[in-house]
Amino acid sequence: MSASREHVLNAVRASIRQSGKPTLSPEQLTERLERPRPGLVPQRGQLDLAGRLDLFESWAKALSATLVRLDDLAHVPRAVADYLRQENLPAQVRLAPTPEIEGLDWQSQSLVEIARGRAQIDDTTSVTPAFAGIAETGTLMMLSGPQTPTTLNFVPENHIVVLKASQVVGSYEEALAHLRQVHGQGRMPRTVNYITGPSRTADIEQTIQLGAHGPRRLHILLVKDSADA
Amino acid sequence: MESTAHAFKDNVTTALHDANLQQALGKVRQGFIVKRREAADRLPEFEALRDQARDIKNHTLAHLDFYLEAYEKKVTEQGGQVHWAATAEEARDKIVDICRAADAKVVTKGKSMIAEEIALNAHLEEAGLDVVETDLGEYIIQLRHEPPSHIIAPAVHVTKKQVEADFRQYHADLPPERHLDEPWELVNEARQVLRQRYFQADVGITGANFLVAETGSSIIVTNEGNGDLTQILPKVHIVITSIEKVVPNLDDAMAILRVLARSATGQEFSTYTTLSTGPKRAEDLDGPEAYHVILLDNGRSGMLGGDFADMLRCIRCGACINHCPVYHAVGGHAYGWVYPGPMGSVLTPNLIGVEEAGHLPNASTFCGRCESVCPMRIPLPKMMRHWREREFERHLSPKAVRWGLSLWAFFARRPRLYGWATGMAMSLMAAVGRKNGFFERLPLAGGWTDHRAFPTPQGRTFRAQWAARQRQGEEPS
Numbered sequence: 001m002s003a004s005r006e007h008v009l010n011a012v013r014a015s016i017r018q019s020g021k022p023t024l025s026p027e028q029l030t031e032r033l034e035r036p037r038p039g040l041v042p043q044r045g046q047l048d049l050a051g052r053l054d055l056f057e058s059w060a061k062a063l064s065a066t067l068v069r070l071d072d073l074a075h076v077p078r079a080v081a082d083y084l085r086q087e088n089l090p091a092q093v094r095l096a097p098t099p100e101i102e103g104l105d106w107q108s109q110s111l112v113e114i115a116r117g118r119a120q121i122d123d124t125t126s127v128t129p130a131f132a133g134i135a136e137t138g139t140l141m142m143l144s145g146p147q148t149p150t151t152l153n154f155v156p157e158n159h160i161v162v163l164k165a166s167q168v169v170g171s172y173e174e175a176l177a178h179l180r181q182v183h184g185q186g187r188m189p190r191t192v193n194y195i196t197g198p199s200r201t202a203d204i205e206q207t208i209q210l211g212a213h214g215p216r217r218l219h220i221l222l223v224k225d226s227a228d229a
Numbered sequence: 230m231e232s233t234a235h236a237f238k239d240n241v242t243t244a245l246h247d248a249n250l251q252q253a254l255g256k257v258r259q260g261f262i263v264k265r266r267e268a269a270d271r272l273p274e275f276e277a278l279r280d281q282a283r284d285i286k287n288h289t290l291a292h293l294d295f296y297l298e299a300y301e302k303k304v305t306e307q308g309g310q311v312h313w314a315a316t317a318e319e320a321r322d323k324i325v326d327i328c329r330a331a332d333a334k335v336v337t338k339g340k341s342m343i344a345e346e347i348a349l350n351a352h353l354e355e356a357g358l359d360v361v362e363t364d365l366g367e368y369i370i371q372l373r374h375e376p377p378s379h380i381i382a383p384a385v386h387v388t389k390k391q392v393e394a395d396f397r398q399y400h401a402d403l404p405p406e407r408h409l410d411e412p413w414e415l416v417n418e419a420r421q422v423l424r425q426r427y428f429q430a431d432v433g434i435t436g437a438n439f440l441v442a443e444t445g446s447s448i449i450v451t452n453e454g455n456g457d458l459t460q461i462l463p464k465v466h467i468v469i470t471s472i473e474k475v476v477p478n479l480d481d482a483m484a485i486l487r488v489l490a491r492s493a494t495g496q497e498f499s500t501y502t503t504l505s506t507g508p509k510r511a512e513d514l515d516g517p518e519a520y521h522v523i524l525l526d527n528g529r530s531g532m533l534g535g536d537f538a539d540m541l542r543c544i545r546c547g548a549c550i551n552h553c554p555v556y557h558a559v560g561g562h563a564y565g566w567v568y569p570g571p572m573g574s575v576l577t578p579n580l581i582g583v584e585e586a587g588h589l590p591n592a593s594t595f596c597g598r599c600e601s602v603c604p605m606r607i608p609l610p611k612m613m614r615h616w617r618e619r620e621f622e623r624h625l626s627p628k629a630v631r632w633g634l635s636l637w638a639f640f641a642r643r644p645r646l647y648g649w650a651t652g653m654a655m656s657l658m659a660a661v662g663r664k665n666g667f668f669e670r671l672p673l674a675g676g677w678t679d680h681r682a683f684p685t686p687q688g689r690t691f692r693a694q695w696a697a698r699q700r701q702g703e704e705p706s
Binding site for chain 1: 481
């Protein structure tokens, strides 16, 4: 297909030349590419921590997720068991194989059956860590990796996400800056998921129905992890 | 897909008399418009974000060759492959080759307008593959053997009752006495049926809303989560996309995403926005082992730098369609090809020729609503006017139109005669129609009076009234 490559690129170049518009030099373009700068960030994406947490919570709930705040990561297993009971769901969860989640005291909830690893077709509920929460639209940011398989975000009917208060940023751009810090400029995990509420469709007569193909329920455990959060 | 754009007039007649379609279109006229307005009003920076989105795309398109090469380099670095395709045929052949090499039997698909553009399903089926559309709307129209009628709501023309009938016919192994009256029952049934298919699939095909040069990522935006299940479960992920989808940085993509969902469905953000970069990493527990991007031109490079270059900014949100009075009346199928509404009226003649699709740019009242809501500020009415001019210059307009225009031009060049003739016509119509206040029939105006009454003119032309008020020194109100 390299003939097609040259064909397409040459056609693009010919059209750009024909337009006669001034163009930037390759050096200027490389500079723009390698030094990303945020553009216009809405006011609502620029709040202090308390403001961010409140805005995140209100959007997440408005967009049909549920959310509870916890004072300590150690309370997660209990909160998960409570949620399963309250929603009348099977007492089984699949945990993301990350020490932060796996390492919690799940023994304390002896009635809940625990599995680990990537999702299987009949899994009912998953528990996964978030990479960030984005306040401006109540959006979760999830990264794929050996300890965070993407299938856990989509296959089970119920998705429980553990989000630490210190991970809640104001805007998409802030979350990207954080991603670049962790993974390096221009490098990415295989999959980055931005998740805003549970799965939905309006394909039947424009009526919104939750639980189209992804999770029917999205439950967020927002955990306090520093003095000011 | 096979175009019927040349038969636009017949398509319209059929659409106007289709009771199911007219019922379904009622929902479009209401929902989308209010929701978009509310979403825009909730974000004070919305108008400034539209300007920014336009500028980002203009910058990218002015340096498209640079950004495409940068994008390709990044995809390759991360272990993916980019396949360039100048034509639809090349794109289809490449996809079939990849499926064959993977020894694929079942192929799942996320919603992709480029796949519709290149008629991918028919081609894959010919190659012996079992193709499964997974977006609920696309699944419904696949069962019905119909093309999509809207770029973000492909089955918007289908009523709930029709979906129920289709599901009863095609899901024959499910108990016939089951309830399927409510939308949630239909959604659940589709969920159950498709769940197995995701896990059977050997290849998953998705489109892309954006390609990011900085990282070599492709981005999809969905609400159902079907696109994600399509691309993470099979061993091969193919992205079918086109050259104008590239943006420089992740920040640019997020900046445009801020106006996409708000313009499309009035959502703050779509439920799922997913960035995919290369195949799964060695230590990952899931994800595809191979990642291919098919980069299609199909006439787009020719639009660059010309009268229609602005159209390449389009992000396929569907706002112009949702706000178009012509679309509201006739639906998407009447347009005869993949892209309906104002964006289709501009794009289709570019992609399949003005000879075939010359009627479409005429399907506009030039009310300007499309341009006023376009998040990328594409001057759609202006470009439809370009097509009309070209159609006229190339003598493609029908005889009646050319004859009518010549007649009008004859009078327009003779203002006194024009004033006299229109004045006569107005007085005559006023005298004849005064009793009823409207005409149920008018010679040469059946296109109007077949569907609604024509109000009786007051008796004086606009120009005569204007002149009279000017003489009285009154400000025309």
